[in-house]
Amino acid sequence: MITESLKSLYTRDLIKLKTEIEAYQNEEILWKTDKNILNSAGNLCLHLIGNLNHFFGAVLGNSGYVRQRDLEFSLKNIPRTELIKNIDATLTVVISTLDRLSTEDMEKAYPLEPLGYPMTVGFFMIHLIGHLEYHLGQINYHRRLLDI
Template identity: 35%
Template sequence: MFTVTTLSLLDKELEKIQQALSRLTDEDLWKKPREGMNSAGNLCLHLAGNEYHNIVSSIGGAPYARERSAEFLAAGGFTRREVSERLAAVREKSRSVLTRLSEADLTREVTVQYPPEAGIASSQRQTLELLYHVTVHYAYHTGQILYITRLLQEKDEHLLQWRH
């Protein structure tokens, strides 16, 4: 089933992020490669917010509970452990939603709601399309987190099995 594949892919990306977080200090978590860019911590908060918003809230029907701009404005306040736990907690909520979906639910239209102050238009999307979006979005930012981690490491150690 598509939802099992989605969870498997998202879980693999979360494992990569957790590996990267284990290589950073709490201070490094909030270092930005340069001004105007995001830290690994910002990206982790953003991933947790995005996953909750799209899967738990939009698909699962939980109340909207996100301060999107705060994900990018944070400059600390969370440890690596707390960020990792937040990502894992959201994943468990997503798992609960996705394991209850039927094949018919994948074609159901859901509303991706944003508050007016977010500056992003709310939209209707098919569940399947939204899950694809969340998975691709998660993988994209995972790559950024891994790259930032490599930049901040003292030694040139590879985080994954590949040498690039």
């Protein structure tokens, strides 16, 4: 039951991420920062892609993905088409990983402690949807402030 709900939420929010990235009228603004806006929408998008590919794909799905978190915030000017392609690929990784998890798997301990304490797989998957939504809101605000 929770797995189907998570699949629905991740699908909704990753499609929304793609919609936000596509909505920029000026592609260069994806990489702009201004005053107190420390992270560009492009970097936040790379961060979400890296985060989900690591915690879903590499840790739970044994995908072989190797995260380079520092690059998520330092790379610039990745073409929008590449960002969108990577969002689509990330959605595939998330859904395929969730499809392989049983109800019992969701109750098992997550293999890492990224929050500094033990938690179940299900708890961490819920945490990660909140993380995705937080940055999705930042991207939306970034676009409405800077893509004039």
